[in-house]
Amino acid sequence: MKSVIAENLVKTYRKGEVKALDGLSLDVEEGTVLSVLGPNGAGKTTTVRILATLLSPDSGHATVGGIDVVKHPDKVREIIGLSGQYAAVDETLTGWDNLVMFGQLYHLGKKASIARADELLERFSLTDSAKRPIKTYSGGMRRRLDLAAAIIVKPKILFLDEPTTGLDPRGRQEMWGVIKELVEGGVTLLLTTQYLEEADHLADEIVVIDHGKVIARGTSDVLKKDVGGERLEVIVEANQLKLASEIITRISGTAAHVDEGMRSVSAPVKNGTKSLMDALREFDDAKLHPLDIGLKRPSLDDVFLALTGHAAEETK
Ligand SMILES: Nc1ncnc2c1ncn2[C@@H]1O[C@H](COP(=O)(O)OP(=O)(O)OP(=O)(O)O)[C@@H](O)[C@H]1O
Numbered sequence: 001m002k003s004v005i006a007e008n009l010v011k012t013y014r015k016g017e018v019k020a021l022d023g024l025s026l027d028v029e030e031g032t033v034l035s036v037l038g039p040n041g042a043g044k045t046t047t048v049r050i051l052a053t054l055l056s057p058d059s060g061h062a063t064v065g066g067i068d069v070v071k072h073p074d075k076v077r078e079i080i081g082l083s084g085q086y087a088a089v090d091e092t093l094t095g096w097d098n099l100v101m102f103g104q105l106y107h108l109g110k111k112a113s114i115a116r117a118d119e120l121l122e123r124f125s126l127t128d129s130a131k132r133p134i135k136t137y138s139g140g141m142r143r144r145l146d147l148a149a150a151i152i153v154k155p156k157i158l159f160l161d162e163p164t165t166g167l168d169p170r171g172r173q174e175m176w177g178v179i180k181e182l183v184e185g186g187v188t189l190l191l192t193t194q195y196l197e198e199a200d201h202l203a204d205e206i207v208v209i210d211h212g213k214v215i216a217r218g219t220s221d222v223l224k225k226d227v228g229g230e231r232l233e234v235i236v237e238a239n240q241l242k243l244a245s246e247i248i249t250r251i252s253g254t255a256a257h258v259d260e261g262m263r264s265v266s267a268p269v270k271n272g273t274k275s276l277m278d279a280l281r282e283f284d285d286a287k288l289h290p291l292d293i294g295l296k297r298p299s300l301d302d303v304f305l306a307l308t309g310h311a312a313e314e315t316k
């Protein structure tokens with residue numbers, strides 16, 4: 001069963017001047033994670049806001065949990081959770097107060113609200129800061145609290161709009177851990193992101209959007225295959241380019257790409273870590289000392305370049 005279906009959504013702003021969504025369609029199978037991947041201005045927040053009933057489409061149709069978002073927004077709101085780029089929490093209150101307040105807002109009752117707040121603070125590693133005002137929280141803590149607020153009444157379907165944008169690597173890892181746990185608990189998740197790595201890590205399926213339209217969809221493996229997956233790249237002295245190219249070609253099984261200007265040699269590899277170790281060994285045997293060597297994962301930019309022939313750029 002599909003938990004979320006969007007068909008041909010169109011949304012314009014400023015009396016039609018800005019076309020945020022231009023016939024966007026997607027769906028999310030129950031119990032799975034769909035990642036909507038796209039650059040700034042692609043239409044991610046607009047999509048989420050329509051599905052979460054905060055915004056109506058100009059045309060098109062969407063259901064969440066089988067319920068029409070335009071016809072029955074109240075019913076949709078009962079079964080979803082939303083955590084956005086803008087946290088709906090009160091800065092001056094403590095984390096604990098905020099969650100208890102949210103619980104009561106959703107008619108949980110005082111006792112149940114307190115129990116749920118304690119449980120979520122513990123689960124999201126916020127117990128130590130529970131009694132501090134939100135304004136003293138780090139970006140990562142704030143995001144986790146925002147997510148806790150979104151799931152206070154255990155939604156069946158959860159929307160997360162760029163849950164890790166602006167977080168440092170550690171904050172991102174922590175957030176990923178929390179999200180994974182939720183997914184294991186059976187929630188259906190639609191998550192927007194600008195990071196291919198994040199979509200790769202969390203999603204069962206990815207839709208790539210650009211200018212309010214889906215331009216590709218598939219599993220992360222399929223999309224990465226389209227862009228050539230991971231690449232092994234080495235930087236050497238100019239007179240070592242030929243030898244390096246031979247070694248990298250042998251390891252990759254595909255002809256290496258040589259960039260003389262950058263003095264780099266690179267090629268796609270399947271098993272990144274093993275290939276990297278093989279390369280290091282072969283370079284060592286050949287008494288060749290690379291200036292730099294590493295694995296390059298495809299980024300959203302690489303995906304865009306492969307799919308559209310142009311770089312991901314902000315929509316004006
Ligand atoms: N309230 C608004 N008024 C006018 N234009 C808007 C409004 N909200 C969004 N837009 C425009 O609609 C397009 C899609 O915006 P949206 O916020 O959905 O993109 P996004 O993918 O969420 O971007 P970001 O990654 O920056 O959050 C952009 O061109 C944006 O400038």
Ligand SMILES: [Mg+2]
Pocket residue numbers: 044045046085161
């Ligand atoms: Mg956005």
